[in-house]
Amino acid sequence: MNGSMMITLTVLALASAMFISGKVRSDLVAIGALIVLMLFDILTPAEALSGFSNSVVIMMVGLFVVGGGIFQTGLAKMVSSKMLQLAGTNETRMLIMIMVVTAVIGAFVSNTGTIAVMMPIVVSLAMSAKTNPGRLLMPLAFASSLGGMLTLIGTPPNLVIQEVLQEAGYEGVSFFTFTPIGLVSIVVGVAALLFLRRFLPKNEQDDDNPCNGRSIQELAQQYRLAQNLYRVQVGPLSPIHSKTLHELEIPSRYALNVIEIRRKISAKNQFFKTINQEVARSNTVIQEEDIMYVHGPFERVQAFAEDFDLTLLDHQVPENKQSSNAERYATEDVGIAEVLLTPTSSLIHRLIKESGFREKYRVNILGIHRKDQYLLHNLKEEKIRFGDAMLVQGAWKDIALLANEPDVVVVGQPIEESRKVTMDNKAPIAAGIMLLMVLLLITNFIPAVASVMIAAVLMIVFRCVRSMEDGYKTINWESVVLIGGMIPMSIAIEKTGAAALLSEGMVSLLGDYGPLVLLAGVYFTTSILTLFISNTACAVLLAPIALAAALQLGVSPYPFLFAVSVGASMCFASPFSTPPNALVMSAGRYRFSHYIKVGLPLQIVMGIVMVAVLPLFFQF
Known part of the structure; x- marks a missing residue:
């Protein structure tokens, strides 16, 4: 083992330990690891920064904007309400329905594209059902990977083993050859997550900011x-x-x-x-x-x-x-808010009609909350008293300006509240853009990253996202930096020979114990490596090794190559191992420990089941 390999593995181990501890921000850890690898000349600056130009990272940025458009137009709410009618508020039924629907979409659309379609809908569904989104988003991410095993085009490793088999002179696999394995994966995944969900975030009230004020519905x-x-x-x-x-x-x-x-x-x-x-x-x-x-x-x-x-x-x-x-009081342009006056305000003891609220601030006073009374009629003749809470209505921008007045306190955040009001008239446009993106992803007419970026730009051009600034605000930059920082780690692992050393060593060690043990070795080697390098790179690296090992034993290479494909795709124990895992991290408020508690057992269980069933579908 050379010095570069030692440094790379040490950096990887330290970064993993920090991710698990959660004491340092994950994006800061990723950037720190990059800097160390550059300082020791293991990665060139170009290699270290290559992650930020990677198509996966660019797709993630676009998908956040697409998701923002689906949310802001109310499309997510419309679809989730239909799903809510089918599943009710029962968490078990919701989880099963979400995983099955996601897996079916994932069979034809990339797992990242599947998350783009489903994540806004699932968050909206969770909110409507008064369930913590963290209870459903990790199962969503995992289901997108499980669904990739249903068809040949579901995930890149499937295409990799198809190519390796054909180059070696074997018959390639058909579009639905993977389907039986995919169905087993989905059944096992759903059953396991029904048990493992106990480790997901609980349904707790969000008390991060008790001063946010009441919602528009509560005020009304x-x-x-x-x-x-x-x-x-x-x-x-x-x-x-x-x-x-x-x-x-x-x-x-x-x-x-x-x-x-x-x-x-x-x-x-x-x-x-x-x-x-x-x-x-x-x-x-x-x-x-x-x-x-x-x-x-x-x-x-x-x-x-x-x-x-x-x-x-x-x-x-x-x-x-x-x-x-x-909804009659709050639209994308107009809203309501509750305001209080400071003790020094010159408006105290003035009649409402003399206050100049309509003339000066361009807002209407709809009601006054005084002690335990709500005054709603003939307000012009009422005197404003200290302690009165006044319900005002006006353009969101005017309410936001009112919040800047030194003598006026607006309860809550007008701009944030305005963003919660959906632009329902734009929902058909958002649906059309999303459908276009899905069709482009299915047909592969243009590269996947171009399909997503086109959808993101269309969301902004057609004002499904209110403005370019709002588009930037939909992006979770921590997730983007995390993935962009960790992708070059796989370059370092491959460049120093660590990946080849681990894979070849494992296979040569287990080859003498028969095909089933070797199959287990191939699967779990792939499963471990895919935690640190992309599933495509992992399949490219291990598929030829698995083929050579099968030929050396004189058995069929099919189960071994399928073990590589499934092992590379079933990666659940780390947030940065797949884009879906990273995409749901911030929205679900997950820590690294959640992936260890839920994803790692699922990854192990899936491995045991696959090693047992692959020889049943593909004889040695």
């Missing part, structure tokens, strides 16, 4: 907004046509508050925004077909509608109605 329910919001539409004969809200004096005459106007702007393409939403201001001019959102008692809204020949679009809402109708 708390202030009983559903019982006080009505819509009236302006007809062609209405006398309020072309008048400003200031001229109409609706608050003083009817004790009502007009909070929003929705106006049709285009009907040409239903995929794009057709309704303009704006907060009602004193200078807002009413136009024909405008829909006015009016806040106040039903009787007064009815009188207002009759006096001005308006069409009342809603009936009276019963008090026991549970729906909060929060």
